[in-house]
Amino acid sequence: MNAYYYLFSIIMLTLSCNSKSQDLTESGKGVTKINEKKMTVKIFNIPEYEKKLKANPDYIGYKTKENVEVKQNYMLDDQHFGGDYNPKYVIEYLHSEKFPDGFTDSYIFNKDGFLTEYERYFDDIETGIWKKYLEGKIVSQENKDINYPFSIDDVILFSKKNNGDLSKSGSFKRSYDDQQKIYIYTIEWVVKNVEKPYTQGFVLNGGDGKIIKTYRKDSPRIKM
DSSP states (O other): OHHHHHHHHHHHHHHHHTHHHHOEEEETTTEEEEEOSSOEEEEEOHHHHHHHHHHOTTOOEEEOTTOOEEEEEEEEOGGGTTSOOOGGGEEEEEEEEEOTTSEEEEEEEETTSBEEEEEEEETTEEEEEEEEEETTEEEEEEETTTTOSSOHHHHHHHHHTTTOOTTTSSEEEEEEETTTTEEEEEEEEEEOOSSOOEEEEEEEETTTOOEEEEEEEEOOOOOO
């Protein structure tokens, strides 16, 4: 472990020396972010993570003052899967940040703490530009929103204008309509009407956000 910490210290020192051109900043207490012109690279702070595990073996994350829910975990190899933390058997580290607006950034790091994959979600919906890295460089990327020019942010704004707020509650679905040959959103949320709450639903065109269908239905009753 001493050799590992020594190597990690050299890496971090080298990054600090290059911070003028790479704009080195801290993102949370467990991840170091390097902002470059064309990409963002993150390094998982393994020594800091191990300190937290040592202080609390049940540690899984924390919440920032900006109300971002940070989750951190690790994956062991097949022979030691499900066992206690041991850096010798770690194959990857996991770090996610769930923001108050409902979006989640997910990062996967290799056993040395270097970024290998970046993913973004809204609830369970895949969104944003997903990227894979090798030695700090992007080797592939996929635009999960390519069929939806009317963005998720646009849909959330639409919900706020119609007595809802999908960033806080409701259901959200993307799909392809075989009959109309277009990509669509199906969204719902509960409207707390004074007389009787109801579920408001819309089907929107994923290309321009035009309303294809509007419907209402009774909200499900809560059994006592």
